[in-house]
Amino acid sequence: LVGAGFHEAMTFSFIGEDDLNRLGLPADDVRRDGIAVVNPLHAEEGVMRTTLLPGLLKAASYNVARQVDDIALFETGKTFMSGGDVIPDQPDVVAFVTVGGEPATWQGPARSFDVFDAVGTWELIARSMRLDDVAIEQANIPPFHPERGARILHRGVTIGAVGEIHPAVAERFGVQGRVTAAEVELASVLADPGLWSFAAPSPFPPAVFDLAFEVPDGSSTKSVLDVVRAADDVEDVHVFDVFRGGSIADGHRSIAIRVTMRAGDRTLTDDDVAPAREAIVASVVAATQSRLRGAL
Template sequence: FERGVDYELPLQAIERATRLITEIVGGEPGPVVERATSHLPEPQQISLREARIEKMLAMPVPAERVEAILTGLGLTVQSADGGWTTTTPSWRFDLAIEVDLLEELARIVGYNNLPVKPITGSLEITAVPEGRVGVGDVRRRMTALGYQEAITYSFVDPVWQKAMFPGVEAVSLINPISADLADMRLSHWPGLLKAVAHNLNRQQSRVRLFETGLCFIPGESGLQQEATLSAVVTGNRTPESWHGKGERVDFFDAKGDLESLLTLVAGRDYRFEAAEHTALHPGQSARILLNGEEVGHIGALHPSLSKQFDLEQAVYLFEIKLAAITERQVPVFHTPSRYPEVRRDLAVVVDRAVAAQSLLDMARKAAGEHLVNLNLFDIYEGEGIDPQRKSLAIGLTYRDSSRTLNEEEVNESVGHVIRALEEGFGATLRN
């Protein structure tokens, strides 16, 4: 059945058999009844362009001969603008596209009659958008940060995956190669954690892995295939050496690596916001926002999952959509200012529940147009401060590109910032 079965052959066969019976023994045949004709294949309609013949065969073929060849092969041929429209016979399952007809013409004309001439064509070099960041650039940045690329299976252990993503029904394989590789992955994390466990069981206590590829996420509109980048890190902050102190990595090491990766697409508005995730530690997890849209998560593996997976040391993970880190804003040149900067530092005491990012956002909004830099450089909790409050120290840098700012202007802006923080967060200046 490699070449198919002629679906009109049964009708021809029964008619021939009926004729032979009546000729030999006589009698009158009854009507022929056809059933399930709606399930039979449909004849293919294929367009053939005259200009394409000369280009692909390197020689022109007269229109009369083209029609004669195709008709002789059993096709129905009709003239069309610049070529022909053909309908395939029921026994030619191998004819589906224009190139198939060109092959038949070459076969009948004779391969030895075709001129020996190389096929030529124009190859245009397309411009690469300056704002595009290739996946190769992402991989190189991750390896520069000390990570090694892992390539795990697209199907994972359903027990591990359900533990990390309870309530999400993954796509299951009908015939998995093994019981622990039975579900399509919702995330790279289950596969990477398996790799971490494999390394830890072989005395490799410092592990940094990343992976890029597709994840398969069921949704209301069907199965979504989403390209993501994921990473796991555990063990010491630096490799063992004579000057190293053997400090363990923490949440901010993983966050710092991710922020370094995000410098590839500098100029985009990324934010980290505290948020819970079923696979992450409730007090050490955050979601990653790009222009207000969630594009990933970062955090420490949930302690209950560490126990379930027999991971005896803390593991930190992050995952982000590749589309969020492969397109950047093109840098724009600005003439450096010839005028000096003015810096003011503020230390304010606020409630411990206040997120530093929220405070910085309000300070930036209140500072005005001359603020060119704002950073948080100190957080203090302890002696001399209410246990329910904390001290945040921020640095504000002012500059104008056309003149030197005077003291009154800077003081006025700082005053606006202080009032905004007092009204918005109940902040007080720390003595």
């Protein structure tokens, strides 16, 4: 994270009930079940923290109040969750918060940090730590915006959340504009991934083709990509265009993908690629209730 331009923060391990209220956590949220401190020095620090986000948001607010416009902070530390027999559960957590954005450069105009920057930062962490089977799923998880937040999963288990902080939450902490954040338990991130294994690259050229699907809003883009990645000899697949309107039916969107196929033992011919392409299309249509718009 330091290499990505973040500054490390060290915030207090105590927060107040008001901090949790400002996060907009529902009454049944486990993070509200904090451990009260006996005889706290300050009433606003009367609970052991169950999340790192209040401390980072207050640190961001402190900097904003002193005319620091662009902020990128992270922290690693323990949270304290009730539920242990004698000693509370103390999971190690990493969290980050950004405020502001990037200045104008020769590459483009100034822009604010958004949910894509937050997801990209998490993907940087996951890639650097060699995490496999990582996914994100859109979800309504306070204090994140309900349409710009997601849960983070590792091997099917939720380990954190990432996205844009709800504007009302940011305002309650004294920060204007878009605020991005993430909070992830470190147990999975720091687990030993084992030794590297080497896979010899193919010396043969790739076969590349484009497909566009009309996908219902109930099916995620990830579900389309997962189906394509499962096909034999698929080396890479990525989205290069998404749009709505025009000839696209209401409640649907067009997703255009580029598929790269490569075999390890031969050059793929048209006779190899054509049936593979048809099989990919059939699998995507069946799995996502989509419609092929045609090869591009």
